[in-house]
Amino acid sequence: MTIAFISDIHGNFEALKAVLAELDRMRVAEIFCVGDVVGYYSQVNECCDELKRRGIHSVLGNHDWYLGFGGFCTRSKSVNECLVYQRKVITSENVNWLRAFRLQMHIGNVQVVHAGWGDPIDEYLTDPNEDYFARLSGDNFVSGHTHVQSIHRFGDKTYCNPGSVGQPRDGDPRAAFATFDGETFELHRVEYNMQKVFELMETAGFHDYYYGGLKTGASRLRRLED
Incomplete structure (x- = not known):
């Protein structure tokens, strides 16, 4: 039985549709989300x-927490400016749905968390290593948050980051996801209608600064100190 992991959708419905269509074609048994359904883009x-x-x-991802529980990001003005817009448009039903997510x-x-096993919501595993996972019991681990797709094997332990559906940051602009057949993880990418995202963001009042990174798979975040 093959299952799928999607992560960091970030309100990019065009990318999500393309990924789900590909997973339907692959006939996976079940799909799980590794957090950050919302954030950044307009179709939350x-x-x-x-x-x-x-x-x-x-x-629960950090952006799900921001939007569901009224928090803000301590790192990025861009994130907070997007949150202001999203709070105006998201339905109360969807806010309550986000609040019900487990850690x-x-x-x-x-084992699945959004970020890391030290901090499930906001730890960045930018350099997964054997020492980190040696402290954890279990065989297979999945988290997102970095938007960088990868698989790492440490002896009998395997870590997979499925990458980001809605905002890849690893130099490949295609939407990312992963599958697992019970023993082996596999990484996948799929193209989507990026131009529609640009048009919707522009209509929502955002200029290219907020979505231009989608074109190259690079992050474009304005820091709070800027």
């Missing part, structure tokens, strides 16, 4: 509604 309700419609369960899921022999 569409993303929430589609995951709810399909019964896709998600762990961690166990799916068979796979």
Whole structure:
């Protein structure tokens, strides 16, 4: 039985649709979300509604927490400016749905958090290493948050970051996801209608600064000290 992991959708419904269409074609048994359904882009309700419609369960990401519980990001003005817009458009039903997300899921022999096992919401595993996972019990681990797709093997332990559906930051602009057949993880990419995202963001009042990084798979974040 093959399952799929999607992560860091960030309100990019065009990317989400393309990924889900590919997963339907692949006939995976079940899909799980590794957090950050919302954030950055304008179609937060569409993303929430589609995951709810399909019964896709998600762990809590930092952007889900920001929007669900009224928080703000301490690192980026861009994130906070997007949150102001998203708070105006998201439905109360979807806010309550975000609030119900768990910090961690166990799916068979796979442990899932959004960020890391030291801080499930906001730890960046930018350099996954054997020492880190030696402290954890279990065999298979999945987290997102960095938007960088990867698989790392440390003896009998395997760590997978499925990458970002809605905002890749690893130099490949295609939407990312991963599958797991019970023993082996596999990474995947799929193209999507990026221009539609640009047009929707412009209509929402955002200029290229907020979405231009999608073109190259690079992050473009304005720091609070800027």
